[in-house]
Amino acid sequence: MTSIRTRSAAGHPDPSHPAAGPGITEDDRGFTLVEVAIALVVIALLVGTVLQAQGMVGNSRVQAFVSEVGAIRTAFSQFQERYGALPGDYQDGPILAMDAERGNGDGTLSGSGADQESLEAWRHLTAAQFLTNLKMSPGGTSAPSTPLGGQYQLVSATVGATSGVWLRIGSMTTGSTTGNSTPLLTVDQAHRLDVELDDGLPGTGSVVTSTAACQVTGSNIYNLAATDTCLVQVLM
Incomplete structure (x- = not known):
């Protein structure tokens, strides 16, 4: 059968179907601009989906962390109510x-090393069934981990003007299995924790950060533009 090429009204070949040059087949012409554009759109959609999924995972970890800190605070209070200590x-x-x-029984968490009462506190809380889902270390020889990395540590201290x-919440101090004075949380994470559990201000209330770079200079406001990490403490 004779092949028929579509022609325009003027009798010329239809420009939307250009003829292949000498020695060039239809398959040799490569991708059209439309095909490239479609491919780029698909790639952009895939990248956007991946980034959105990563953001959702990150948000869920932060929310799990905030909920866990709230649960620790509640468990600590309930233990004192039941046992008077x-x-x-x-x-x-x-x-x-x-x-x-x-x-x-001196009313504070004292001791040092693996025998300190701040470590024993986690054993008491879990044994009394007030805490059941903490990520404890084998044998309870170091502080439990947070969903964001780092560790929790219970300490008797005076923060600002408040003793208790x-x-x-921080990362373990180099060379220590019990101290966690290295800043851990991003400013946004610290701020979210503070908003959920306290007044949303870094220097006052029951959730405070001792990292100056996490605050706007000269004010009691979180510096959400900062890239520093924060050492955060929560009053039990």
């Missing part, structure tokens, strides 16, 4: 669990 400082710790140690037991 601080977890870790409770003198009848072995009643809670065979591997739980006795606290000295504070939950310090």
